[in-house]
Amino acid sequence: MPANQLAVVTGASTGIGLELAKCCAEDGFNLVIAANEPAIQQAAAELRNSGASVEAVEADLATIEGVDKLCAAVGDRPIDALLANAGVGLGNAFLDQDFGRIRRVIDTNITGTLYLIHRAGNEMLRRNAGRILITGSIAGFMPGSFQAVYNGTKAFLDSFSFALREELRDSGITVTCLMPGATETEFFRRADMMDTKVGTEEKDDAHEVAKAGFDAMLRGESDVVTGMKNKLQTTLANVTPNEVLARQHRKMAEPGTAKQ
Template sequence: MTQNVTEPQTKPLALVTGASSGIGLELAKQFAEHGFDVVVNAEDAGIEKAAMLVQASGAHVIPVQADLRTPEGIEQLWSRVQAIGRPLDAAALNAGVGVGGAFVDTDWARDLEIMQLNVVSTTALLKLVLVEMTARDEGRVLVTSSIASTQPGSYQSIYNASKSFVQSLTEAVQDELKDSAVTVTSLMPGPTDTNFFARAQMLATGMGKGPKDSPEDVARQGFEALMAGEKKVVAASLAVKAVEAMNKVLPDSVKAMGNRVMAKPRD
């Protein structure tokens, strides 16, 4: 909106994608509670309600409903960020979805949407954000990866592969920016109590039925790691941190079998 352009810069500005619920909403709250104004994005109309919740912390919140699965949605979001007329001090690239099921059974259109959102939009926005931040040599980026990036995803193949891409990309960019004041942090949550499993049609799986971390804890640990300039944070519980440690030494065949046990639908 035009009134945003003329507002004085009194607070740092942050961008959070996938912010209508779950980890993204809690990340937006973290930014707001720590003195940031926030641009929040999601594809669904729930982003308006989410913006009101975040605004309760006293932040100025700008909701942008845009579908990042499309080039037009990416452009729409970035144009709104630029129209504010303020430097972007932090970004949390959190939007992502998954789908459960055998690779030969999942719908190709759904697979493609996952890759467009998790891989293409994350990469596009990371490039746009970092081009701006490196030009100023200032800024922080949090990229939501996953513990799934550390293992082959039997019965969750597209999702795990997309997060492996995101994790590899993030680590490469971290190395490229090692002499820069710009930091990039990878947030690697395990199963979290969000609507992810319902949307992925995985409620009847071991993952869907098993214990989950709270999105508040994941977001808090992610925000703290971002502000500390850490390269990655495995969030949130000790159990998830143990899985990440084991995955460093286990062979891929064993990890794939473990993912199959947890992701294959149960009768």
Template sequence: MADRFAIITGASTGIGFELATLAAKDGYDILVVADEPLIHDAARDFQQFGTSVQAIQADLATIEGVNTVLAATNGRRVDVLCANAGRGLGHGFLDQKVEDWRHVVETNITGTIYLLQRALPDMVARNDGKILVVGSVAGYIPGAFQAVYNGTKAFIDSFTEALRNELKEADGVTISTLMPGPVDTEFFARGDLLDTQVGSDPNKRSAEDVASDGWKAMMRGKPSVFSGWTTKIQGVLANVVPGSVLAERHRKMAEPGSDKQ
């Protein structure tokens, strides 16, 4: 058993899978979590790096799911927490089912901040711990045809900034926010976004590169990082371009059928 322990959520595929790979390569025992059975297949991949790997299938949109994950630590000190689990959802808001947009809100917001509220007290008490929360540049952009998703990421981007300030006296505890743009993962298929310009774009950033940006930022204690220079430009422009203009630009990327335009 290693002397360092990390939890990575949403680790069955995409950014979470790559973060778990980096953690295991760096010598961390890992607890990996997802809401699908594929997490057990992913865990077998992580075992090649020689550290302890534990996999949990749990719904991180629920308080019970988060509690299940924390109980699986058996009281072990958590050195690193990568809160990556998230859900996307495309189409116009009025066309979305209540249960679908609620799942996005409860996964991206409720489950994430409850996990942090449970994990942080021990870190603060010993003045040591690193957290990476996956936000998004989407949180800076009014997301026409992804209104709920972008809204949840706006919450996460804002929440983590505020939380860093609240905990600024806990010098050994760092909270880093990773803000990617479009990433080549299953996100777009799961969010029913494949018939959009952004979903069909072949030039998305790789999950491996995005995870690497986030892991390095967390290890250095950086407060936040935009993954990729184009994403950073988007973040900068979002502070000066009117919201109505940003929403119209987003519409052109995310409206169903925009992949044909």
């Protein structure tokens, strides 16, 4: 890889985002990493210990202002790889959820993500070069009973990723969608889902998920579903009625389904 290439990674303070940033650092990218919490500074320090050049931006990527702050930190440097990973979840029944938190899921997962991709993508288009990795989810393949808004946002991202890739097919820009299943991160605790089956059962390793996504991005692939179990689940979802999928999801995500 040419020297001094820049990767921008969002949601990089913990979990898949931090592991994606580590993959970038190991591959020689300079980094601008962002998250909406002070832990992004600790993540930057950890990455710098590996010898990487890292700039950390604490910004609320659910807002236009937060994305603008990140873009201002990047300045006029060309973005060679954008890893749009920032996202939040929300458990419990839709009508029991606080609408402010519902709105935040939508603004983080969709609005902020699309605004960042629009800004970075236009810069890439001017150079006719760049890579975009979008963290979708296998959750986008099924109606998410007791996780309805989150799954809906991931269905949007999964679909958007393939559409954008087709629009850019004849350009020098690649778009890759990383679609993991349940992964060992802070996600389920933050989404108030530690009393559910999916929140308490064994999950995939965040580093392995990130490495699969990163490698797929470098190869310019359209998408990657991580883990054999998840691949099987998405295949079955394509031929299973949505009503059945919603009922199955309830068994995983309804409060009180955690193993005693």
